[in-house]
Amino acid sequence: MLAPVRTAAPASTPISVAEAKSHLRIDISDDDGLIEAYIAAAVDHLDGWSGILGRALVTQSWRQDFAGFGCLRLPLGPVASITEIKYFDDDNVQQTLANTVYTHLSDALGTYVALKPDQVWPSSYSRPDAVSITYAAGSAAADVPPALKAAIFLMVGNWYANRETTTETAMTELPIGAYALMSPYRRIGV
Template identity: 30%
Template structure:
C-alpha cells in the first residue's frame, strides 16, 4: 500500500514559545533552528509510534483487495474518511458510504465485497489526535520538547543512533503508553 501525504499539519503540537521557555532561550537568533527541531522531533515521534499526532491529510493507494475485505490503516488515529475513489477496468468512480465503513477497530476499514474487481483504490483520510495542539496527549507533547531540547543542546555531537544518549532520559517512558501492542 502506498501512502502519500496530501496536507501536513497546520500547527505543531509544541509551539516555538513553549520550546523557548523550556530551553530558557530569550533571544530570537535561533528561532528557525528551534522550529526545525520541533518539526523533526514530531516526525521522529510519529515514526516511533506509527501514529500521526496532529490532523494531517493522507492518501492510501491499494492495488490489491485486502484479505477478508478488512483494511488495517497504516495512518492512525483516524479522524475521518474524506473520499474513496475506485478504479476498475470499466472506469473510475467515487465510493458510496455503504461500500466503505469503519471496522471493529477505529483504525480498520471494511470494504464491500462488490469491490473485488478493483484495479486500484484511493482512500483519502484525515488522521491525528485532533486539529489543535491541546488535543495531542500531554506526555507526547513533553516527549517532543525533550527530544527537540536534546538536539538543541547537543548540536554537532555524533551520537550513535541506538546508543546511550541518543534519546533523552524519560522519553521512552513518556511514549510507552501510546505504542501499539503487537501480537507475536
C-alpha cells in the same frame, strides 16, 4: 497493501517555538530558526508512517491503496474521518464509492473500513491500487497527548544543549525519559 501516502501535511506542530523557548528558558529570538528546526526534526522522528510511533500526531491527510475490497485496515491513527473511497471498476474506470455504503470502525488492531448493514462491495479491476481510501488522521495540536508533547520538549532540549552526536555528559541519542513518555503511544504491528 501498499505503503500509505501523505496527501496533506499538518497545518501546525504539537508544540510551538514559543512553548519550546519557554521550556528551554530562552527569551531571545536569535535561535528561533534553530529551535523550529529541532521541533520539526522531533516531529518527523515520531509522526506518520515513517515515524517511530506509527501514528499521526496533528491532523493530516493520508491515502491508503489496496488491491481490492475486503479487510481495509488503515495503518495510521487516530482516524478522524474518511474523506473518500475511490476504486477502479471492472472497466478500469475510477469511481467514487458512496459514503452510504461504508463506515469506519476500530478494534484492538486499529481502524478499518467496513460495510454498513445490507451493503455490498462493488467489484473492482485487478490492480495493486484498485481501491484508494483518503482519510484524516491525527488530532488538533492542543489534543496531542501531554506525554508526547513532553517527549518533544525533551528531544528539542537535548538537541539544543548538545549540538554534537555525543558529548562528555550525554552519550545517548535521545533522553531516556523521552522513550518512556513515547512508549505507551507506539503502535506495534500484530
